[in-house]
Amino acid sequence: MSAFRIAADIGGTFTDVALLAPDGTLSTAKVPSTPHDYAQGVIEGCLGILARWGASPAEVAEVMHASTVATNAILEGKGARTALVTTEGFRDVLELRRIRVPRLYEPLYRKPAPLVPRRFRYEVRERTGPRGDILTPLDAAGIEAIADAIAAAGIEAVAVCFLHSYANPAHERLAGDILRRRLPDCFITLSVDVLPEIREYERTSTTVINAYVAPPVGSYLRSLRKRLDDGGMTAPLFMMQSSGGILDLESVLERPAQVVESGPAAGVVGAGLVGRRAGYHNIISLDVGGTTAKASVIENGRHLTTDEYEVGGGISLSSRLVKGGGYALRLPVIDVCEVGTGGGSIVSLDPAGQISVGPHSAGALPGPVSYGRGGDRTTVTDANVVLGYLNPHAIADGTVPIHADAAHDAVRRQLAEPLGRKVEEVAHGVVAIANARMARAVRSVTTSRGRDPREFVLLGFGGGGGLHAVALAESLGITRVVIPPAAGVFSAFGLLFSDxxxxxxxxxxxxxxxxxxxxxxxxxxxxxxxxxxxxxxxxxxxxxxxxxxxxxxxxxxxxxxxxxxxxxxxxxxxxxxxxxxxxxxxxxxxxxxxxxxxxxxxxxxxxxxQVERPEARMADAAKTLSMPSRQAYFGDHGWLETRIVNRAALADGEAGPLVVEEADATTVVPPGWRATLDAQHNIVIDRQREQQP
Incomplete structure (x- = not known):
């Protein structure tokens, strides 16, 4: 290996970049995401980290990328104007769906509106039997007429799904040829290319998702490709798939539904790699970002995949029991449960006067109050600042100034005074509620799957993983927490080592x-x-x-x-x-x-x-091992003088309370826990046994 590999993962608040040098040295960077043009943040991060090495963009051999652009298109209803062409009599498959609903005791529950409105769902006369025999020939003239209607409606993408086409694709192939000829500017996708399997609703839904996200994903990736080329970085671009493998740009453009859960998958791949190297075979990965928290299980050294997935509900997850809250996506997906709780999650008081955390996020702009970018609503990050867990001056290697007084004032005015409680008590309650919401994600992939979380190691990463992992582990009875190197940009790290x-x-x-x-x-x-x-x-x-x-x-x-x-x-x-x-x-x-x-x-x-890459090692850490201590609040323990150290200070082990500050993340070690470094430079945090009287 004689060239650099670079990876970028876009999050709701930050864009994470990791670079693997020819000698195996791993460098990382964290830059604010740019919601108006996400590609800009990626380019700035990549060029910045290359400049630190004195390397040129031409020395990059591969660019790996993970993004939520496909997911966001579905969640925000900003996908393409899509049409569905289907067998006569099957126009309403998307409406009928499955009988299950996610809220058992809510008789007036309304399922999400189909991604294709009924007026854009077109029927054609044709019929194929379940064994592939042609019962009714395809009405080619009908397809021509549908093409005219689609053109008049200003449709951007078309999904074609005929009954039993998995047994004989001839009719879909012919319809696709006609539509591509008549509609050269439309994205045309066939179910036989996306999901040639039984089950009409799942096949139709997956094909429609592929069409719905194709134009926004294609527009974004082509823009990113052009930005990379213009910056001199002409290396091949690979995209992380939901299944945990990377794929070349052209293949992703054909089947963009494969990247709906791209970002979360990269972190799980990285967790599996770190676990294998450290000797852990059963791991719960916890990825806490600015907008969401994601949990997944690695069992016997392998991450679990599923094709029972729904996207677009209030909690994106795979489940054979909880269905109906989103849109069925029957493609291989790493078994991840995601909840809308992260560092940027907005905190408010509900009509009953109770603290509510998320699911709405302050995002990158305006961001938390403490970032000083115009945010005026309290977030989980602001609560962590008030508690003394986050550096009161700056985070992200000094690139994000912190306005601690503004965070304190926001918590006081918006929460503490209406509740008649102390500011630190309310901030601690905010973090406890956020942890409880994150515990839902962990239980969804453990106890709901018949697994006991106490038999697993919790591996925390993401910008907020180290802030919340130990408290979350304590609530679940987990006795060991691992925080890997480059935890704050860990999904980018996972991208570098994906096959x-x-x-x-x-x-x-x-x-x-x-x-x-x-x-x-x-x-x-x-x-x-x-x-x-x-x-x-x-x-x-x-x-x-x-x-x-x-x-x-x-x-x-x-x-x-x-x-x-x-x-x-x-x-x-x-x-x-x-x-x-x-x-x-x-x-x-x-x-x-x-x-x-x-x-x-x-x-x-x-x-x-399998892609051969050198054994990674982190770039030399800062020499400063210990920094001035500060007061931090730990619930029943109250305010405690807390040592502020970096990772290198844990070589001989240190008992909490501690705060470990690094360029990309912060780790909190509360009283009753002890942190050490293992041979791979992971922070291993163990629950201390209570002293016997």
Whole structure:
């Protein structure tokens, strides 16, 4: 390796940048996000960190990127003006959805409005059977007429989803050809290219999401590509996918729905890498940013993925039970639960006079009151300033001045005086409520999945991870917290060490005991050829993992099982049945006897290209080990004189209360906890055992 690798992750408040030098030295930077043009913050951060090295943009070999542009398009309703072309009689699939709703005791609950209004959903006469037989030929003249209507309506993107097209894509292919010819300026996407599987609603919803986010994602990424080129950084641009792998720009532009949960995925990948190096196999990753907090589980050294995901609800999560709050996205996604609580979350009093935290955020502009950029509403960050946890002068390596008096005044006027409480008590309550909301995310990926959080290590990162991780761990009974190096820009770190990945699926409904090995082998080989083609690499460097979606006959949902290595034969299928039974028992607490039929529903292949990169090591830390102490408030302990140190001061271990200040993040070690450094320079914070009388 003889060139630099650079990664940038856009957050609601800050844009994080990480650079990997040819010798493996890792440098990081944190710059304010630029909501008016997010690409500007990325370019400023990249050029700034290169300047510190005295390197030119031409020396960069790869640029990795993660962004929330696709998610924000859905959450804010700012996606493309989209049309849906579907089989006659299936115009209202997006309205009918599924019967479940996320709020059981709210009979007047209204599901989110479809991303495509009914007037832009067009029916065409055609019908394909579930085995691929053509029952009614496609009305090509009808497609021509629909193209005219779409053009007149000013549509920007079109999703095409026909009944049973996964079994025979001929009608969708023909419709797509006509629409592309008649509508050259529209983004056209077909369900057979996005999700060729059974289940009409999920397939339609996923295809519509792909169309809805394509123009804003495409506009942003092309703008970023041009900015990079104009700045002399012509290296290939890779984007983080929701599944945890990176993919080249052109592939993302074809299937932008793959990057809806791009940012959270990068952090989980980094957490897995740090955990493996430190010897932790079971980890809860906690990513606290300016707008949201995200939790995920790494079990037996592997992050968990799912395709049961909904985006656009008040809490984005995957769940087989809680559904109906968002839009179904049936593509591989790292199993992340996200809540609208972060450093920029706005704090207010509800009509009952109770403190409410989030989900609205002050964002990068105007930001928290303490940033002095015009923000006038109290945030979680302001509460942390009042408590003495954050530096009262500046954070982010001095780039963000802190106005402690303004934060104190805002908490006093907006919260403390109306409640008749002391400022520090109210600020502590704000942080406690924020922690309780973050605990929802942790429980969603642990106790709701049948896992005990006390059996895991909590790995905290993001700008606010170190501020909240220990208090959150204490509330959950977790006894060890790990804060990795570069915690404040950790998602950018994860990007640097992600592999190139592409996944493809194909519907195939067949009883397992009647499955023909030769047919399965041929189907897998077809999918594998497509995966290798899309990756654009020689077949010998692509690692292929075969998977099958399986269920018991009569069930409505499946589990995805990795196929064992080896040729597909009767013995392998018998073993596959055992693996499915074990996964079903682990997920639902039981399995069924062999007399009950098992079914394969879909085949999947994940192709991975491992990228060789040197072992990373942080750039030399500042020499100052200890700084002037300050008063910090710890609830029942009251105000305590608290040592302010940097990471290097923990080499021999230090008992709390401590505040560890670094260029990109701050870590709070409260009384009763002890912090040390391990061999990988992680801060390891352990709960101290109470002294016996």
């Amino acid at each position: 190139i990945e592409f996944a493809q699926s194909q519907g195939m409904l067949v009883p397992l005991d009647a499955a023909e090995p030769s047919r399965l082998t041929a189907a897998f080989e077809t999918i594998e050829n497509e995966v290798v083609r899309r990756l654009g690499r020689a077949a010998e460097v692509v690692r292929l993992q075969r998977r099958a979606d399986m269920r018991y006959a009569g069930q409505a949902f499946e589990l995805t099982i990795d196929l064992p290595d080896g040729a597909i034969d009767a013995a392998l299928l018998d073993r596959l049945s055992d693996l499915f039974d074990a996964a079903h028992a682990r997920t639902y607490g039981h399995s069924l006897p062999r007399t009950h039929r098992r079914e394969i529903v879909a085949l999947r292949v994940v192709g991975t290209v």
